[in-house]
Amino acid sequence: MGLLSILRKLKSAPDQEVRILLLGLDNAGKTTLLKQLASEDISHITPTQGFNIKSVQSQGFKLNVWDIGGQRKIRPYWRNYFENTDVLIYVIDSADRKRFEETGQELAELLDEEKLSGVPVLIFANKQDLLTAAPASEIAEGLNLHTIRDRVWQIQSCSALTGEGVQDGMNWVCKNVNAKKK
Amino acid sequence: MRLKRFLVRYYPPGIILEYEKGGELKTKSIDLLDLSPETDVAELTEEIKKTEPLITASRTEQVKQLIQRLQEKLGQQDDRRFYLFKVLRAHILPLTNVAFNKSGSSFITGSYDRTCKIWDTASGEELHTLEGHRNVVYAIAFNNPYGDKIATGSFDKTCRLWSAETGKCYHTFRGHTAEIVCLSFNPQSTLVATGSMDTTAKLWNIQTGEEAATLTGHSAEIISLSFNTVGDKIITGSFDHTISLWDVQSGRLIHTLIGHRGEISSAQFNWDCSFIATGSMDKTCKVWDAVNGKCLATLTGHEDEVLDVCFDYTGQLIATASADGNARVYSASSQKCIAKLEGHEGEISKICFNPQGSRVLTGSADKTARLWDVNTGQCLQVLEGHTDEIFSCAFNYEGDTIITGSKDNTCRIWR
Numbered sequence: 275m276g277l278l279s280i281l282r283k284l285k286s287a288p289d290q291e292v293r294i295l296l297l298g299l300d301n302a303g304k305t306t307l308l309k310q311l312a313s314e315d316i317s318h319i320t321p322t323q324g325f326n327i328k329s330v331q332s333q334g335f336k337l338n339v340w341d342i343g344g345q346r347k348i349r350p351y352w353r354n355y356f357e358n359t360d361v362l363i364y365v366i367d368s369a370d371r372k373r374f375e376e377t378g379q380e381l382a383e384l385l386d387e388e389k390l391s392g393v394p395v396l397i398f399a400n401k402q403d404l405l406t407a408a409p410a411s412e413i414a415e416g417l418n419l420h421t422i423r424d425r426v427w428q429i430q431s432c433s434a435l436t437g438e439g440v441q442d443g444m445n446w447v448c449k450n451v452n453a454k455k456k
Numbered sequence: 457m458r459l460k461r462f463l464v465r466y467y468p469p470g471i472i473l474e475y476e477k478g479g480e481l482k483t484k485s486i487d488l489l490d491l492s493p494e495t496d497v498a499e500l501t502e503e504i505k506k507t508e509p510l511i512t513a514s515r516t517e518q519v520k521q522l523i524q525r526l527q528e529k530l531g532q533q534d535d536r537r538f539y540l541f542k543v544l545r546a547h548i549l550p551l552t553n554v555a556f557n558k559s560g561s562s563f564i565t566g567s568y569d570r571t572c573k574i575w576d577t578a579s580g581e582e583l584h585t586l587e588g589h590r591n592v593v594y595a596i597a598f599n600n601p602y603g604d605k606i607a608t609g610s611f612d613k614t615c616r617l618w619s620a621e622t623g624k625c626y627h628t629f630r631g632h633t634a635e636i637v638c639l640s641f642n643p644q645s646t647l648v649a650t651g652s653m654d655t656t657a658k659l660w661n662i663q664t665g666e667e668a669a670t671l672t673g674h675s676a677e678i679i680s681l682s683f684n685t686v687g688d689k690i691i692t693g694s695f696d697h698t699i700s701l702w703d704v705q706s707g708r709l710i711h712t713l714i715g716h717r718g719e720i721s722s723a724q725f726n727w728d729c730s731f732i733a734t735g736s737m738d739k740t741c742k743v744w745d746a747v748n749g750k751c752l753a754t755l756t757g758h759e760d761e762v763l764d765v766c767f768d769y770t771g772q773l774i775a776t777a778s779a780d781g782n783a784r785v786y787s788a789s790s791q792k793c794i795a796k797l798e799g800h801e802g803e804i805s806k807i808c809f810n811p812q813g814s815r816v817l818t819g820s821a822d823k824t825a826r827l828w829d830v831n832t833g834q835c836l837q838v839l840e841g842h843t844d845e846i847f848s849c850a851f852n853y854e855g856d857t858i859i860t861g862s863k864d865n866t867c868r869i870w871r
Contacts, residue, residue, distance in 0.1 A: 275803075275821065275845065276763060276803055276805025276806070276821060276845065276847060277552060277553075277594075277805060277847045277848070278679070278721055278763050278764075278805065281635075281637055281653070281677070281679060282695075282719070284635065284653065285653065285677060285695075323548075323549070323550075323864070323865050324549050324550040324568060324844075324863055324864075324865060325550070325568075347548060348548060348549060351549055351568065351569065351570070353591070354568060354570070354591050354592050354611065357611075357635075
């Protein structure tokens with residue numbers, strides 16, 4: 275994936291290609307999720323200092339997924355990647371209750387972004403394999419997701435580690451991008 | 457017309473004549489692109505004397521000496537090994553492109569962190585950070601050979617012109633409606649050309665900061681552009697599978713080079729402006745007659761997309777880099793494959809010659825840069841250390857320093 279391939283993925287995608295932006299706080303599990311989607315080894319994942327891009331086939335779509343590092347100092351650069359986004363996937367560490375407020379704030383800011391207006395958003399309540407994980411319903415309530423009215427949204431509990439729930443989320447993505455691209 | 461003095465140019469070999477005409481100081485160059493250590497100096501001097509009226513009998517001895525000096529330089533053995541000198545970690549996000557100034561005293565790096573940084577090559581110290589862009593700084597250039605200005609092209613759709621000495625921004629060129637992904641100064645350093653995802657290229661006047669021309673005609677993103685050595689023509693390579701040749705003065709389209717069956721990745725002129733080489737996603741490189749726009753040859757052999765092409769400084773060799781992980785060197789005139797450079801374990805995104813034309817440098821997704829012998833195709837060195845893909849690499853003009861820019865947010869100096 276050299277610079278040129280990145281430029282090609284930057285173009286507004288043709289009908290059967292979907293540009294997905296994967297965001298969330300650091301340590302939410304975005305890269306693990308990306309690798310799980312691409313059926314790659316997830317045993318050695320380090321904090322993302324930049325970005326990762328992978329293309330996966332799903333239900334007749336080519337999903338170009340952009341996983342962007344979530345550390346605080348690089349969050350201001352998320353907007354580098356907003357252009358031509360078809361679906362936003364926001365990943366939350368469901369076991370890290372101390373940071374629910376922080377993650378809720380970041381999500382709210384994203385939903386206010388003009389370049390992401392109307393873009394369907396899927397929220398992955400990740401790390402459900404941990405005993406201390408909050409259920410999706412609790413997160414939805416804590417983050418006031420029910421107040422989102424300017425777009426379609428969905429919260430899906432999952433474990434990027436075991437893969438549980440991931441496919442369900444992607445099915446929702448394909449269904450809803452379909453509606454938008456039509 | 458009165459000859460004032462001689463200047464010698466090593467790469468590509470040539471002698472520059474500085475002369476006076478009607479009270480005005482002018483220069484012209486005698487290109488010696490075929491010069492080798494074996495060339496008969498007396499014979500060559502005679503030839504020059506016959507064709508160049510400025511070279512009179514009293515000057516021939518001087519010309520002879522200059523040619524001998526060039527030959528000495530060309531004959532120097534080049535068995536240098538490169539070692540990692542410095543790792544520059546000042547960018548907080550992946551790098552895009554890197555570029556040296558002509559003397560090699562400083563170089564610049566563009567980054568996803570929206571800045572371009574100017575570095576001192578000898579110490580590895582950061583001299584300036586060019587801040588102002590609101591998105592990725594993708595395309596960067598010095599106005600070589602002068603080296604006093606820098607242009608940056610950004611995903612924020614603007615191009616900025618900066619002072620290389622103070623880091624001050626002179627102009628912000630606005631007008632493109634999508635990401636700027638390639639740019640170049642003309643050789644006179646009076647214009648900057650920018651190519652954009654908005655399918656147009658624009659020429660900007662450096663002095664006034666105003667748009668001089670918009671080159672419209674492509675039906676898809678422009679990804680590569682290059683001025684010829686004289687600066688009166690420019691080519692643009694596009695994702696629409698074609699290359700366009702434009703007249704700089706009028707902004708008029710002269711030829712469209714049609715024949716590739718995939719997106720263009722790179723388009724370059726050679727030194728004497730006789731050839732154009734283009735790389736494409738159709739797995740081939742094509743060589744075109746730069747005057748009439750006809751395709752002279754299709755260089756096949758790669759098993760995947762050709763991601764970069766370049767000429768050596770004399771314009772006699774072409775190197776191609778491919779997503780198949782291999783690179784190749786071809787003769788520009790015979791279009792025969794001279795060497796296959798095999799060994800990378802991932803796609804090669806960037807390729808360049810050293811100014812001497814004896815080595816090829818490749819940067820790859822396998823996190824290494826490699827140095828190759830042009831004649832044997834042998835890999836001479838693997839530059840290891842980056843922890844992620846290498847996006848860009850470059851030689852300085854002396855050919856004794858290499859810089860590599862990577863997705864791992866670092867730039868490394870090797871010497």
